[in-house]
Amino acid sequence: MFKNPFILKLGSFLHQSPGYSREYPFEHEKVQFKEDFSLNNLEGLVNATRTQQGLLIQGNFEGNLTLNCVRCLEDYSHFLSWKITELYVFEGQDATEDELILPANAQIDLGEAIADEALLDIPINPICKEDCQGLCQACGTNLNLGDCGHEELPIEEDSDEEEHSPFAGLKDLLD
Ligand SMILES: [Zn+2]
Ligand SMILES: [Zn+2]
Numbered sequence: 151m152f153k154n155p156f157i158l159k160l161g162s163f164l165h166q167s168p169g170y171s172r173e174y175p176f177e178h179e180k181v182q183f184k185e186d187f188s189l190n191n192l193e194g195l196v197n198a199t200r201t202q203q204g205l206l207i208q209g210n211f212e213g214n215l216t217l218n219c220v221r222c223l224e225d226y227s228h229f230l231s232w233k234i235t236e237l238y239v240f241e242g243q244d245a246t247e248d249e250l251i252l253p254a255n256a257q258i259d260l261g262e263a264i265a266d267e268a269l270l271d272i273p274i275n276p277i278c279k280e281d282c283q284g285l286c287q288a289c290g291t292n293l294n295l296g297d298c299g300h301e302e303l304p305i306e307e308d309s310d311e312e313e314h315s316p317f318a319g320l321k322d323l324l325d
Contacts, residue, residue, distance in 0.1 A: 155178055155181065156259060156264055157257060157258070157259050157260075157261075158174060158196070158260065159255075160198055160205060160256040160257070160258060161255055161256045164256055166200045168200050168201055168202045169199070170199070171197055171200070172197075172198055173195055173196065173198075174195070174197075174198065175194070175195050176193065176195070176196065177192070177194075179191065179192075181213075183261065183264075183268075184265065187215075187265065187269065188215065189213035190216075191213055191214050192212070193211070194209055194210060194211035194212070194264070195210055196208070196209035196260065197209070201237075203240060203243050204243065204249075205252060205256070206236075206237055206238075207234070207235070207258070208234070209233065209235075209260070210232075210233055211230075211231070211232055211234070211264060211267075212230060212232075213268070214230065215227070215228055215230065215272070216228070217272070217276040219276060219278035219282060220276060221277055221285070222278060222282050222285055222294055224278060224292065224294075226278035228272070228273075230271045230272065231271065232268050232270070232271045234260065234263045236250060236258075236260070237249045237250065238251070238252040238258065240252055241253075282294060286300050287300075287302075288300040
């Protein structure tokens, strides 16, 4: 299937005392997690720590993916930044719901955890930039690229402007 560059072989941790830790940097130009989910320029740093009962894995990641802006409908590169925390316990320990069993060879695969947490960081309504101008409602021109000359359509609130006027109450009195 897809290449998984997130396998850590942590067998050496088994002989260390609790508290021992090491860092593992990751850097990948492109990672294809699933058929419809890939990230570019992925960088991360994972810290693995030997605990009393197993291993604690903590990682910080960032990367980019292509999204489609809901305002201007153009594809753009969206920056993601996310964390992972995984707690592994040795076989034979009572694992809680949040804990994973550490395989006997201490080889763990962080691919799924990394992908799942990254997916949570993707906005539901992606916008290419804070001040994206969107499309002209009259002709569909991408207003980020240039002005088509159409007036902006009035927003509804403008129609009852009079009611919000500080003189609205005064007008009632006069009537
Ligand atoms: Zn946009
Ligand atoms: Zn226009």
